[in-house]
Amino acid sequence: MAIEPLLTARGLVKRYGRVTALDQADFDLYPGEILAVIGDNGAGKSSLIKAISGAITPDEGEIRLEGKVVNFKAPMEARDAGIETVYQNLALSPALSIADNMFLGREIRKPGIMGNWFRMLDRGAMEKRAREKLTELGLMTIQNISQAVETLSGGQRQGVAVARAAAFGSKVVIMDEPTAALGVKESRRVLELILDVKRRGLPIVLISHNMPHVFEVADRIHIHRLGRRLTVIDPKEYTMSDAVAFMTGAKVPPEAALAAA
Numbered sequence: 001m002a003i004e005p006l007l008t009a010r011g012l013v014k015r016y017g018r019v020t021a022l023d024q025a026d027f028d029l030y031p032g033e034i035l036a037v038i039g040d041n042g043a044g045k046s047s048l049i050k051a052i053s054g055a056i057t058p059d060e061g062e063i064r065l066e067g068k069v070v071n072f073k074a075p076m077e078a079r080d081a082g083i084e085t086v087y088q089n090l091a092l093s094p095a096l097s098i099a100d101n102m103f104l105g106r107e108i109r110k111p112g113i114m115g116n117w118f119r120m121l122d123r124g125a126m127e128k129r130a131r132e133k134l135t136e137l138g139l140m141t142i143q144n145i146s147q148a149v150e151t152l153s154g155g156q157r158q159g160v161a162v163a164r165a166a167a168f169g170s171k172v173v174i175m176d177e178p179t180a181a182l183g184v185k186e187s188r189r190v191l192e193l194i195l196d197v198k199r200r201g202l203p204i205v206l207i208s209h210n211m212p213h214v215f216e217v218a219d220r221i222h223i224h225r226l227g228r229r230l231t232v233i234d235p236k237e238y239t240m241s242d243a244v245a246f247m248t249g250a251k252v253p254p255e256a257a258l259a260a261a
């Protein structure tokens, strides 16, 4: 029996005035895989990811999660459906603690008769769960869970963002350039985290310009060009220079290159 994709997009179109950021873009993510999305600057990678994570609404096209059509109107709706995104600019609040950042937007509150927002935050419960999650992901080099995120190194911050996505993403984790601003050691740690998340059974969409990182961790590589999916390749069958040549239009991929999951 063929495996069904978990998340698909068909014919996505997104226009910004006269610019067409997505031009009939397709997308398929299969259970348990790391799918890298690569493409030249302006190819439409971020727009594709924003559409499937609810940050933008496409003008045309269809997105399905587990076979059912979804119409996310906001990132929170995608999060509620189990799709967590780690954005390039992280979206962490520097002055807040690690635990508070992990629960940002879905705080645990003490029981009470008042409406949700009037009830006291249950810091103890959040710190306990944050510690559990970070330990599970091997991130407990971070000593103090109540430490402000601004006091962490770039790699540790990225770790908190990835841990948050892995902790709450019940179906899909999307990462936009997670190693872009990191040093060699910190990048390594984040790549290990990505593989940890995969081992825990969650599929990952990894947007990256870093070819060695992409070829190291991806099971399949979606190549985006001029607003649409050009092809999907198996990194074991193509070289990094093939991928760059396809991405820039220097070479045309063979018709049969579309890699099956």
Ligand SMILES: Nc1ncnc2c1ncn2[C@@H]1O[C@H](COP(=O)(O)OP(=O)(O)OP(=O)(O)O)[C@@H](O)[C@H]1O
Residues within 6 Å of the ligand: 016, 019, 020, 021, 039, 040, 041, 042, 043, 044, 045, 046, 047, 048
């Ligand atoms: N909010 C916006 N307003 C106007 N144009 C936009 C907007 N967002 C994206 N675009 C345009 O849409 C096209 C695709 O952009 P997008 O950011 O999706 O590409 P990308 O592949 O992620 O690029 P990069 O690798 O440079 O981040 C570009 O021409 C970009 O200028």
